Amino acid sequence: MKLKPYRIGYRTMKTALGAAIAIYLAQLIGLDYYVSAGILTILCIQPTKKKSVRAAFSRFVASMIAIGFAFVFFELGTYHPVVLGFMILLFIPVLVSFGFSDGFVSSAVILLHLYDAKNLTGGLFLNELMLMVIGFGTALIVNMYMPSIEKKLDRYREEVERLYSTIFRETTIYLRHGESDWTGKELMESEKLIEKAKALAYQDVENHLLRHENKYYHYFDMREQQLQIIERILPKITALPVIVGQTQLVADFLEDLSEHVHSGNTADQYITKLDRLKANFAEMPLPDTHEKFLAMADLNAIIQEMETYLEIKQSYKGFHNKKGLNPSPA
Structure with missing residues (x-):
């Protein structure tokens, strides 16, 4: 044996x-x-x-x-x-x-x-x-000595951010080309990793007698809420009946977002970009077919979901990097 x-x-x-x-x-x-x-x-x-x-x-x-x-x-x-x-x-x-x-x-x-x-x-x-x-x-x-688990939590945080970047990048490819060989495995990996990270973060709370909150726990809870939004968005994207001009605008926005998934909190600038995106939508010609109308409706729903995604991050205090800055929006 x-x-x-x-x-x-x-x-x-x-x-x-x-x-x-x-x-x-x-x-x-x-x-x-x-x-x-x-x-x-x-x-x-x-x-x-x-x-x-x-x-x-x-x-x-x-x-x-x-x-x-x-x-x-x-x-x-x-x-x-x-x-x-x-x-x-x-x-x-x-x-x-x-x-x-x-x-x-x-x-x-x-x-x-x-x-x-x-x-x-x-x-x-x-x-x-x-x-x-x-x-x-x-x-x-x-039992008063407990080894620090912050380094492990930081690794989990960085891995979640990498997975989210991949998800947005692959979504961008699909929006631009109407097809993708992406398997979506990052969604399941994100869910499992967040669950494991929240359990570890809660353990860190339990190791501080006078502390009742934990920045890591709040962070992974915020990411979990965002993941729920991502999971609602993806079916809408894959179900788009046709590619319209507005699709490319959404793709550009998601590509930009995929390159800025970090732990800081400057979501305001991306909410501003989203407002400009909605303004551009309003200036574009109205759909002339039923399929384009449905595509436009789905894209507008996606934008609304992304606005909620950013608002969740906006309400989060964020981590400080080594220079004391909050570097990113997503």
Whole structure:
């Protein structure tokens, strides 16, 4: 059987390091069940900082609830497997009701310590509290380091822009010649890439505790909206019954646009060009056949869609390049 290639990632390294540190600290200060500090750390290492904080909080609260249950069922009742099972039967729905169900495993660790000790003393409570502080605290500390993913997001951004340029360029060829051997694969590639990029951008948001927005997420969301417009335009272009004079004007506009798909925000100038294009349309002779009339109607619809396309970009703040400029419209 062929083994799958495996690379040790940051999360794996942080889990190993965190578990080792937690166990060492718990053992150093002489805690009972010190190895459990490593288990609690492992349970709290999450893919993002925010998820790690939420996990630590949820597990801490669930563990404190577990101690309360243990006091009621064990100290006021008896230490017996049947009592333990009945308590868990009631304990899980309580955690679910309060939204702390993901803390069950860590709280079960604490619960079994109390069951094993057969005596809930102040010293044991302090021992379990210290295990939680060391275990969850170590996880939070080691998880504060997250590698930057901006370079990867920049690569995705540049690739989306390249794909959009290709789409507009191929559309221009079709408008000018009435045919093209373009397969349209860039449309599907764009959709998949934007979906992947938005997921990664959201992860970047989750890695900043005080940040709730992300310029990359807004960027790819904007591109996704534009892609929907492109997907509406293309059927209209391929369905043009005849090539009319106005078709070449639209082709010139799209060709110009294909050469200026970047991350900046100067869409105003292209909206101005689109206004001039509409003015040129108005000055041209009226269609003298039904097919030309239909072609004109479709071209006008395309122009309206392109105006929306540019307005979406116009409302976007844009990226700054290395010189601090916003270089492009599309």
